[in-house]
Every structure is written in C-alpha cells, then in structure tokens.
C-alpha cells in the first residue's frame with residue numbers, strides 16, 4: 395500500500411503540485427481583481443438605489459442590468475466568447491494567464507451582488523448617525539458601509555474564491571492548466587482514475603482550508 | 619436658537635403624496651430642553667430631522683442662531699451637522715468599532731488630531747460614567763450603557779444643540795430616569811439646547827421646560843411644560859396626559 399503510494403507520488407507528485415499552484419494562482423488573481431472592480435460596482439448600485447445616499451435611478455438601473463446579464467451567462471460560454479478579449483488583455487488566451495481574464499470577468503457581477511448583499515445588512519440607523527455627525531458620502535462608504543460589513547464581505551470573498559475554483563476547473567477544459575486540467579487530461583482521456591481522485595482530494599483540501607480560514611477570520615473580527 | 623418658519627414636508631411615494639408636516643412654526647431658545655410630543659406617525663421624527671437637514675423641508679425655513687440653513691449644501695451642510703449632536707431610539711452605535719472609537723467618530727470625520735481626539739473621547743466616556751468600557755464593543759453593553767455612549771458621541775464636537783429622537787423609548791423606566799438625568803446634567807453644565815422627541819408625557823414632565831404637541835402633521839399647542847400640563851387645550855394633549863403615570 396505504502397509502496398503503491400510512493401510510486402504514485404514519484405510519478406505524479408510534481409504534476410499535482412504544479413496543478414495546485416496553477417489553480418491557486420488563477421483563482422487568487424481573479425478573486426483579487428474581481429473585488430477591485432466588483433466592490434465599487436456593488437457600492438454604486440447600493441448608494442444609487444431609491445432612498446439611499448445618492449439616489450440615481452438611471453445609473454442604478456443600468457448597472458443592475460449589466461450585473462444581471464453578466465450573472466446569467468454560463469461560464470463555459472463566457473470562456474469561449476472571451477478568447478479574443480483574453481488575447482488582447484493578457485496577451486494570450488491559453489494557460490493560466492489566459493484563464494485569469496474570463497475568470498475575473500465571470501466573477502465581477504457575482505462579487506458586485508455579494509457586496510451589495512453585505513452592504514444591505516447595514517440598515518439605515520448607522521448610516522443616518524454618520525450623516526448626522528457630518529460624514530461625507532465617501533466617509534460613509536468607507537467608515538460605515540464597508541467597515542461595518544467587513545465580516546460579511548470576508549464570508550462573501552470565501553464563497554467567491556471557492557466558486558472560482560470550480561470555474562477554474564471548467565477553464566481547465568480549454569487548457570488553462572491547474573487541477574481541473576489534470577483531472578480531465580488524465581482521468582477522462584486516459585482513464586487514470588487514481589490521478590483524478592488525487593485531484594479531487596486536493597480540491598477538497600483547498601476548499602476546506604479557505605472555508606475554515608474565512609470562518610475563523612470573520613468570526614474573529616465580527617464584534618456583534 | 620432654532621427657528622422653524624412655516625415649514626411643511628410632503629413625501630412623494632408612488633403617486634401618493636403624504637403631508638408629514640404642515641405649516642410648522644416653532645422657536646427653541648438657547649438652553650431649552652424642548653419637548654416635541656405626539657403619537658406614532660404624527661411627524662415628530664420628520665420635524666427633528668429637518669433641523670439638521672437629514673430631511674429637506676418642502677417649503678418653509680429653518681434658522682439656527684439667526685442663520686438661514688435651509689439651503690445649505692456640501693461642506694457647509696456637513697459643517698452644520700457636525701455642530702449638532704443627535705441620539706436615536708436604537709442608539710445606532712457602530713457595531714464593529716470600540717466604544718472609544720464610536721465616541722471619537724464625529725471627530726475622526728472632521729480629521730481632528732488623533733491623539734487629542736482620543737483624549738477627548740476618553741474624557742467624554744468619563745462624563746457619562748463609562749470610562750472603563752472604552753475598549754468594549756457596543757454588543758457587550760446594556761441598552762442604557764449604549765445610549766450613554768451615544769450621548770458621549772453626540773457631545774464629541776461640543777455641539778450647542780442635541781437632538782434626541784425617542785432616546786429613551788427602548789429603555790426600561792429606571793434606565794430612562796438615569797438617561798434623562800444625564801441629559802439634564804449636560805444641559806445645565808454646558809448650556810446645550812436639547813430637543814426631545816417623545817411619545818411620553820412622563821419624559822416631558824421629567825426634563826422639558828417647554829413643549830409642543832404635534833398631531834396629524836400640525837402643532838396643536840405649545841407652551842411651557844407647566845402651562846400645558848395645568849391647562850391642556852387640545853384633545854390629544856389630554857389624551858396623552860391620561861396615559862402618563864401618576865407621580866404626585
């Protein structure tokens with residue numbers, strides 16, 4: 395048994411480590427960039443809603459529409475449709491780098507909705523208090539909306555990250571590298587079940603670590 | 619001094635217009651503890667929110683110390699608001715900030731010196747008797763303690779006006795007493811004008827020197843607390859008086 399395992403890792407160890415690293419790079423980079431863009435969108439959708447800080451029906455409706463459209467396109471279609479865009483932005487539509495573009499674009503509307511949901515939990519009381527003390531709109535956004543919803547934003551980021559791990563496996567099907575790629579190449583095309591099982595175990599471990607880290611962190615900083 | 623002149627407020631909600639305030643005239647003098655009493659939905663919150671322009675009057679003027687502030691915008695508006703303290707029924711403390719950070723918030727918003735603002739916040743916590751809770755979070759405090767923190771926060775910018783919207787409505791009667799006592803103490807020590815919104819005649823009797831009764835968007839009577847209690851003119855005032863506890 396131990397010998398079989400040793401033989402397995404001797405043959406596939408490097409491949410699996412590289413795959414894990416590629417998956418982590420793709421998802422981490424996409425999550426970060428998606429938040430950089432998704433947070434402002436979520437904030438703008440929130441504050442332009444009727445009765446909010448800066449009501450603006452047109453901006454609110456247009457952004458809402460864009461987010462909805464983005465959310466309704468299946469990822470596999472987005473992946474193919476974005477091949478020229480990836481070439482333009484990342485210089486390649488292939489491999490780990492190429493996959494970051496569709497992953498990010500797929501995640502942005504998702505992140506915007508998550509952020510909007512987190513901000514909605516704040517309720518009017520604290521916002522009004524900040525207004526009453528002369529806080530500007532920007533100060534209310536940073537010091538109240540984002541700060542007070544930080545634990546919820548962190549939980550949302552973990553959900554996004556884990557969702558993107560799933561998407562990255564789909565991207566693997568078009569040569570993005572990573573664990574999904576390995577599972578398909580070895581498990582599906584070459585019938586090497588043990589490689590596929592190993593990738594599944596690794597994916598489960600990664601997801602568990604991220605979920606636990608997010609739970610611990612959000613619990614630690616949540617003072618409610 | 620707060621002067622409210624011919625103020626009306628109409629809410630537009632989906633083709634239905636609702637007149638929340640109708641031709642309000644009030645003068646609140648410096649050092650007053652001015653009660654505004656009425657039943658739920660009478661327009662009390664709307665009225666008090668017009669004073670710091672959280673709500674824009676539809677018509678009419680708001681004057682503070684002789685300045686017409688009704689059309690204040692931008693920096694001028696933020697500056698005006700920061701000179702007026704406010705406390706709320708649900709305390710509205712920042713859940714993810716310590717008690718000390720909560721009290722410092724109005725100073726941080728105005729980019730005041732960090733060290734000095736922490737010192738000021740700590741002094742205010744001493745004033746409200748919660749110096750030992752500085753590092754706690756609001757969720758670790760009782761309702762009465764949270765409202766004390768909110769009062770300390772309202773005092774941070776040394777305002778000459780404090781607005782209280784149902785500040786004791788979520789508290790039990792003993793806690794209410796102690797909060798009212800604190801407000802009275804602040805009024806006497808610092809000469810702060812306090813506007814007290816309430817639905818309770820007990821609160822009015824306990825701390826207000828003047829009172830206005832608001833019913834169905836209109837002021838139906840006003841005067842010194844003594845006058846209004848001794849000779850109520852409006853039917854609603856008599857009804858509100860009947861619901862008040864008998865202390866004498």
Ligand SMILES: Nc1ncnc2c1ncn2[C@@H]1O[C@H](COP(=O)(O)OP(=O)(O)O)[C@@H](O)[C@H]1O
Nearest residue numbers: 629631636638657658659660661662663664665
């Ligand atoms: N933002 C708003 N939009 C529409 N109607 C409102 C709004 N705020 C208050 N109202 C209405 O105005 C009336 C007075 O409300 P309010 O001032 O909160 O009363 P009170 O504080 O005396 O209970 C109520 O009928 C309420 O439904």
Ligand SMILES: [Mg+2]
Nearest residue numbers: 662663664784
């Ligand atoms: Mg009210």
